[in-house]
Amino acid sequence: MNLAVAFLLGFLIVCAAAVALTKNLLAAVLIQMGYSTIMSVIWLLLESPDLAITEAAVGAGVTSILFFVALLRIGAIARARKEERKK
C-alpha cells in the first residue's frame, strides 16, 4: 500500500462522504462520476484491467448518464436558457 494508492483511497472516502452530504442532486451525481473514475484507476493498480475498463465504461459513463436523464425527468436540472429564449 504505497502513497499513491493511499491518496486515491482517501479521495474515495472524501467523495463518498460528499455524495451523502451534499444538498444539490446534480452535484451528487457528478461526484459519483468522479468516484467511479477514481475507482477505475484503483482497479488498475490492483491488477484487474478487465474491471478497470468495465468500471470506466459503466460507472463513469452509462450509469451517470442515466442518473442525469432521471434528474432531467424530475426537473432537477435547469434547462438551457437558449431553449427557453426560442419559445
Added chain:
Amino acid sequence: MKLSPSLERFINWVEGEDVFPVPEAKPVPRARKAPARRRRKTGAPFFRPGKTLPVVYDMIAVIVCITVILTLLITVSWLPRFGGETNPHLNEVYARYIESGLDEAGAVNTVAGMILDYRAFDTLGESNVLFIAVCSVLILLRADRKEKDGSLNIPELQIPWSAPSEDPVFRASAYILVPATALFGIYVVLNGHLSAGGGFSGGAVIGASMILYVNAFGWEKMDRFFTYNTYKWIMFFSLITYTVLKTWSFYTGANGIESGIPLGNPGAILSSGLILPLNICVGLVVACTMYSFYALFRKGGIGNGK
C-alpha cells in the same frame, strides 16, 4: 373463434384495459373520538412516536451509523493481505486455472477463459439477468398508447432536447468521438480472449457510443439503423446463439464425446474455441441493454414507434 368470457377478460387485462369495475365509494361513518391513552402502572412513560424529541432520533441514527461503520471496518481488517502467499483462495482450483487455462481454454486472457469457458453457464445466467432487467424497465417506462387501428403510438415526451443537438462544439466532437468509440468498443469485444476486456466492457463502450450518437444527431437518424425490431431481434438471436453454442459444448463435455471445436493457436484472433462468438453475443446484448435503458429513460420508447 368464440372465446370464453373469462379468457376474453384475461386478454383485455393483459393488454391494459380496465376489466375490473371500480366500486362506488361508500360514505365513511364519522369515527368516534378515541379515549386518551393511559400511562403504564409503573409510572414510566412508554415510547410515543411523534411526541419524542427529534434529538433522540438523531442520536440513534448516529449511533447506528457508527456501529455499522465499525463493524464493516473490523471485518475488512480481518481479510488477508492483497497478494499474500497464504491466502485461502490459493487452492487447487486456482492452480488448475493458472496451469491448464491456456491449454484447455486456449485463451491468453485467463479471466476470459474462466468466465466464458470454465464457467460459461454463469455468464449465460448473467446475460439472462440483463435481458430480464431490460424487460422490467420496458414494462415500467414504456409510454405507449394504442391508436384506433391498433398500432402503438409512442409520444415524444415534452423534453426540448429530442431534436439533434444544435451545439456546434458538441456536434464537431461527436463526429470524431462516435466512430472512434464504436471502433474501440468493437476492438475490446473481439480481443476479449487476447487482452483485457471482453464482452461486457466492450458492450458497455459500444452502448455509450450509441448514446452519444443519438444525443448529437437526433432520434430520426438513429432510427435509420436501429429500430425496435432491430433491437428485439439482436437480443433474441444473441441469447439463442449463446445458448445453442454452449448447449453443444455442455452436451459433448458431459457425455465424454469429442466436441470438435478447434482451439487454434493461442495468440491468434481466431483461437480459443467458442470464446470469440460468445464474446460477440455478450457484447451485443450489453450494448443493446445500455442503449435501451437510455432510450426508455429519455423518450419512453426504443425507436420511433410503430
